[in-house]
Amino acid sequence: MTVKILLSLFFGFAVGGLLKRELPVEWIENGVTWGLGLLIFLVGIDLGSNRKLLQELRRLGMKVLMLPLAIAMGSIAGAFVVGSLIGLAYNSACAVGAGFGWYTLSGVILAKFDAQLGAIAFLSNVFREVLAIVFIPVLAKRCGPLYTLAPAGATAMDTTLPIITRSTSSSMGLVSFISGAVLSTLVPFLVPLLYQL
Amino acid sequence: MLELLFILLLGMFIGYFFKWTGKLTILFQKAQTMLLFVIIFLMGCKIGIDEKVSANLHTIGIKAFLMALGAIGGSIFFTYLLLRLFSFQEKGEEGKYDR
Numbered sequence: 001m002t003v004k005i006l007l008s009l010f011f012g013f014a015v016g017g018l019l020k021r022e023l024p025v026e027w028i029e030n031g032v033t034w035g036l037g038l039l040i041f042l043v044g045i046d047l048g049s050n051r052k053l054l055q056e057l058r059r060l061g062m063k064v065l066m067l068p069l070a071i072a073m074g075s076i077a078g079a080f081v082v083g084s085l086i087g088l089a090y091n092s093a094c095a096v097g098a099g100f101g102w103y104t105l106s107g108v109i110l111a112k113f114d115a116q117l118g119a120i121a122f123l124s125n126v127f128r129e130v131l132a133i134v135f136i137p138v139l140a141k142r143c144g145p146l147y148t149l150a151p152a153g154a155t156a157m158d159t160t161l162p163i164i165t166r167s168t169s170s171s172m173g174l175v176s177f178i179s180g181a182v183l184s185t186l187v188p189f190l191v192p193l194l195y196q197l
Numbered sequence: 198m199l200e201l202l203f204i205l206l207l208g209m210f211i212g213y214f215f216k217w218t219g220k221l222t223i224l225f226q227k228a229q230t231m232l233l234f235v236i237i238f239l240m241g242c243k244i245g246i247d248e249k250v251s252a253n254l255h256t257i258g259i260k261a262f263l264m265a266l267g268a269i270g271g272s273i274f275f276t277y278l279l280l281r282l283f284s285f286q287e288k289g290e291e292g293k294y295d296r
Contacts, residue, residue, distance in 0.1 A: 004234065005233070005237050012241020015241070015242055016241060017251060020246055025243070028243050031235075031236075031239045035236045040208065042208065045225060046222075046225065046229075048208060048210060049212040066279060071276060074268075074272035075269075075271055077275070079268045085263075096264050096268075097264065100268075120264065123262075124268070127262050127264075132269070133237070135269065146276065150269065150273040150276045151269045159240070162232075166233070177205060
């Protein structure tokens with residue numbers, strides 16, 4: 001599964017690089033938007049037909065909200081540690097970590113302050129999404145379903161949501177969505193806030 | 198982002214109120230996997246087209262890669278701490294989310 005996903009990503013990267021002039025970006029944007037919409041719809045049907053889901057949610061309760069908060073703190077702390085090792089200012093490092101994988105938004109926000117940092121934030125969060133695709137199936141197998149939410153970060157509500165549900169169970173769909181939604185909500189607040197520390 | 202939540206809820210509503218036979222469920226899961234590959238491919242295209250990204254891939258790529266590893270490592274570690282601190286397992290359950 002992971003190999004196939006990576007192959008299609010690299011294949012896409014190659015095609016995109018080769019057909020830079022011929023391929024209108026709007027087509028791809030539209031393709032992603034519609035494809036994602038349809039996929040999320042199918043995931044929803046899967047979730048809705050799962051009668052156990054409501055029981056699961058009641059069982060997890062408020063703990064569901066604590067997970068994305070732990071993931072947020074962990075991402076920022078991890079970025080801080082690595083940032084200080086490679087000589088990045090601590091506020092920049094924390095702001096890059098607070099992108100939580102949402103590379104378009106975190107990149108754009110930071111590019112306004114510093115072009116180079118914007119590029120680092122963009123790339124770093126692209127890598128986070130790609131690495132999440134690699135780590136999710138492994139974490140699901142080795143550590144447990146809830147660990148898959150950590151690398152996914154904000155993308156747990158869209159791009160990596162289907163990977164999480166396919167490598168765990170469809171009942172993880174809503175938990176994943178909630179975690180991704182909470183983290184996505186934090187991105188536009190935390191990234192500029194941490195940079196201006 | 199709000200549309201996606203609406204679509205998810207709409208799908209859940211349809212899934213909840215209609216009976217789905219086994220065959221259809223399998224068909225849907227196959228469709229999900231296929232769609233996933235298409236979307237990932239398109240994501241790759243998007244990154245490949247973006248010259249800002251492909252041009253900078255070598256110079257600041259390593260820094261960005263290490264930052265991504267740091268953020269992922271930290272988030273896994275904090276998840277571990279949270280799951281250790283508060284047990285997500287309840288009595289009588291086999292601990293579906295725990296391990």
